[in-house]
Amino acid sequence: MSKTILCQIKRADSPYYIEDIDLYVYSIEELCYFLCNNLNLVDVTFFGAALLDWLGADLQMAHLVKTLNRILDEEENPSAEEMILAVVREIRWLDREEEKKLIGQMETLAARPYPVRRKLRADALVTHQKYTRAIATYTGILRYRKETAASEEEGAAVKDNLGEQFDGMVWHNMGVAYAKLFQFDEAAECMKRANELCYSHTTLVNYLFCVRLGKGEEAFEKLADELGVDGQTRQKMEAEIENVRFPGFPENIRETINRWVHEYHRQTGL
Amino acid sequence: MGVRNLTVGIDLGREQPQLCYYEASSDKTITAPMKIGNENVSFGEILEEIELMNSNPTSDLTVAEEQNRRLSGEIADVLLRSMKTLGIKEPKEEVAGIVITVPKLTKPYVSLIRSVYERVGIEHGRGYLQDYNESFYYHTFYQKKELWSRNVGFFLFEDRSVSFLSLEMNQQTRPITVKPVEGMEITLANEKMLWDDQFYKMVNASLRQNIYSSIFLMGDTFDKNWAARSTALLCKGRRKVFVVDNVFARGACCAAREKVLKKQLSDYLYLGGDLVRENIGMQMVVQGTEVYYPLISAGVNWYEAEKTCECILVGEPELRFLVSGMNDRRQRSFRMELPQLPERPDKTTRLRVSISYESPNRCLIEAEDLGFGDIYPASGLVWREVMEEDK
Numbered sequence: 308m309s310k311t312i313l314c315q316i317k318r319a320d321s322p323y324y325i326e327d328i329d330l331y332v333y334s335i336e337e338l339c340y341f342l343c344n345n346l347n348l349v350d351v352t353f354f355g356a357a358l359l360d361w362l363g364a365d366l367q368m369a370h371l372v373k374t375l376n377r378i379l380d381e382e383e384n385p386s387a388e389e390m391i392l393a394v395v396r397e398i399r400w401l402d403r404e405e406e407k408k409l410i411g412q413m414e415t416l417a418a419r420p421y422p423v424r425r426k427l428r429a430d431a432l433v434t435h436q437k438y439t440r441a442i443a444t445y446t447g448i449l450r451y452r453k454e455t456a457a458s459e460e461e462g463a464a465v466k467d468n469l470g471e472q473f474d475g476m477v478w479h480n481m482g483v484a485y486a487k488l489f490q491f492d493e494a495a496e497c498m499k500r501a502n503e504l505c506y507s508h509t510t511l512v513n514y515l516f517c518v519r520l521g522k523g524e525e526a527f528e529k530l531a532d533e534l535g536v537d538g539q540t541r542q543k544m545e546a547e548i549e550n551v552r553f554p555g556f557p558e559n560i561r562e563t564i565n566r567w568v569h570e571y572h573r574q575t576g577l
Numbered sequence: 578m579g580v581r582n583l584t585v586g587i588d589l590g591r592e593q594p595q596l597c598y599y600e601a602s603s604d605k606t607i608t609a610p611m612k613i614g615n616e617n618v619s620f621g622e623i624l625e626e627i628e629l630m631n632s633n634p635t636s637d638l639t640v641a642e643e644q645n646r647r648l649s650g651e652i653a654d655v656l657l658r659s660m661k662t663l664g665i666k667e668p669k670e671e672v673a674g675i676v677i678t679v680p681k682l683t684k685p686y687v688s689l690i691r692s693v694y695e696r697v698g699i700e701h702g703r704g705y706l707q708d709y710n711e712s713f714y715y716h717t718f719y720q721k722k723e724l725w726s727r728n729v730g731f732f733l734f735e736d737r738s739v740s741f742l743s744l745e746m747n748q749q750t751r752p753i754t755v756k757p758v759e760g761m762e763i764t765l766a767n768e769k770m771l772w773d774d775q776f777y778k779m780v781n782a783s784l785r786q787n788i789y790s791s792i793f794l795m796g797d798t799f800d801k802n803w804a805a806r807s808t809a810l811l812c813k814g815r816r817k818v819f820v821v822d823n824v825f826a827r828g829a830c831c832a833a834r835e836k837v838l839k840k841q842l843s844d845y846l847y848l849g850g851d852l853v854r855e856n857i858g859m860q861m862v863v864q865g866t867e868v869y870y871p872l873i874s875a876g877v878n879w880y881e882a883e884k885t886c887e888c889i890l891v892g893e894p895e896l897r898f899l900v901s902g903m904n905d906r907r908q909r910s911f912r913m914e915l916p917q918l919p920e921r922p923d924k925t926t927r928l929r930v931s932i933s934y935e936s937p938n939r940c941l942i943e944a945e946d947l948g949f950g951d952i953y954p955a956s957g958l959v960w961r962e963v964m965e966e967d968k
Contacts, residue, residue, distance in 0.1 A: 308892055309890060309891065309892035309893040309894070309895050309896070309897065310867075310890075310892050311859060311862065311888040311889065311890055311891070311896065311928075312861065312888060312889040312891065312924070313861045313862065313863045313870060313886065313887075313888050314886070314887040314888055314927065315863070315864075318887075322951075330952070331950065332950055333950045333951075334927070334950060336889055336924070336927070337949060337950040337952060340949070340952065341952070399864045399865025399866075402865065
């Protein structure tokens with residue numbers, strides 16, 4: 308059985324560009340869909356002047372703009388949650404159950420410590436292949452952690468109960484982002500820090516892979532010896548490397564290179 | 578050029594087309610044959626070509642479009658020049674509404690007249706079209722009420738053929754419905770001396786015992802010199818009888834007045850043969866509430882019954898339409914499948930749904946996959962379905 312939802316607002320001729328994930332949205336429905344499915348990426352700065360201008364001029368949604376401006380002007384600390392709800396409620400994008408679920412998700416997210424929320428954002432950026440932005444966010448988290456640790460010692464900041472394990476995960480995911488950009492030296496450095504903070508099988512293996520890809524087989528063997536990696540793990544890693552298939556030469560080199568260049572620009576924002 | 582607020586009616590079907598216009602400021606209606614300077618104009622050849630298109634419709638859309646483009650260009654050119662002759666120099670500025678009338682509306686006629694309006698610069702909402710029967714309705718109902726308080730009859734003489742049309746009102750309904758009823762047709766004999774007897778019998782059979790407030794006659798063939806007996810029968814019982822020459826052009830002009838200037842017939846509903854007799858709608862979520870969303874309302878002419886909307890699909894790849902008759906509340910469901918629609922998460926398929934008519938009982942539904950912006954690009958798929966009226 309199907310259901311249809313009437314679109315009462317015309318699609319815009321000029322789209323709104325969501326820079327974070329390099330996405331153009333043309334309709335209020337697309338914007339609602341993005342908001343509901345990317346809570347980690349949306350904070351109050353998302354609702355900037357450019358978005359409000361687009362909503363007012365291109366989608367002709369003066370009432371919604373008024374509501375968003377009211378929230379921004381009247382509230383001391385306007386929240387992204389309130390802004391998101393204002394948008395989805397304007398066209399009743401969600402039914403009661405769906406809205407309840409969304410509110411629950413937003414509450415869960417809001418209850419998490421600030422560094423965790425930032426990490427979720429950075430992880431989402433990695434998922435959307437926006438690696439440079441993700442790296443900047445991970446770096447920001449680590450800086451923030453360092454600064455707050457100092458403040459906590461002085462008793463100026465509230466403890467967020469996040470241990471070294473959390474920092475290790477941040478280093479690890481930053482390493483993944485660097486590796487996706489083929490910057491294996493930086494990736495190896497991150498993995499090393501990750502491995503030091505949360506010594507786990509995954510961080511160890513990823514650290515070794517990054518060294519192997521960045522510095523070669525000899526450096527890999529040497530490091531494996533230094534870290535006392537057992538034979539079984541080494542064998543598994545070798546098997547994994549051997550299973551990597553050579554992709555072959557693309558049929559249309561020019562087209563493929565252009566695609567890679569485009570992807571690189573997308574991923575780095577350069 | 579100042580705004581003249583003219584309403585114009587044009588009868589394209591005559592050997593010599595007629596134009597009738599009404600100027601609101603002077604409250605005057607003027608009817609004149611269409612001319613360019615002193616030269617008469619005729620659309621005879623064009624209309625013949627249209628008739629050929631009606632009887633042998635081409636399946637090649639390019640050919641039909643090219644033909645439509647050529648013919649509409651010719652008509653628009655003549656129309657502009659003959660309007661200029663009558664002092665209407667800037668139809669785009671001076672005309673508030675225009676109705677073109679032809680004997681019977683078919684798809685080629687509708688496309689042609691719409692293209693003519695486009696070329697003349699008359700946008701949708703100012704340019705209309707209707708058939709002769711509807712023009713007769715407007716012509717009649719824009720007369721004094723005493724002339725149409727009961728049935729109204731109309732005899733049309735075209736060479737030696739005579740046809741009868743009556744307007745029958747149902748005062749029990751609200752709005753009051755007015756139905757055109759086509760009556761008998763005869764062909765007058767070669768010998769003129771037999772005509773009066775033939776026509777007398779036709780009048781007798783057509784009017785029977787029914788009460789008629791007025792009778793209109795039109796056509797060059799009619800002349801009371803040969804129709805003494807039949808004229809007496811027509812006038813029997815103080816029936817008002819009029820011999821007129823501009824029923825359709827004037828009726829079209831009155832229709833234009835009704836549509837764009839003042840609604841003086843809002844208590845009446847004309848139930849012509851071109852009316853769509855079914856309501857079509859969909860169950861849609863509008864502002865969070867599931868409601869019946871009307872797409873086509875019964876009671877509009879098929880060539881004016883059009884609707885396009887966009888919706889988001891949730892669930893199965895199908896559209897469901899709810900169809901109900903004009904007078905009964907019985908509803909039937911019409912399901913349109915959308916095969917090969919790409920699988921996407923719920924609420925990420927936007928569809929454009931367009932409804933139009935090919936004839937009063939043949940509805941065309943078109944659905945186009947618009948995708949969901951850059952998140953899920955459009956597949957470009959278009960589905961078409963024909964829905965016939967449930968008889």
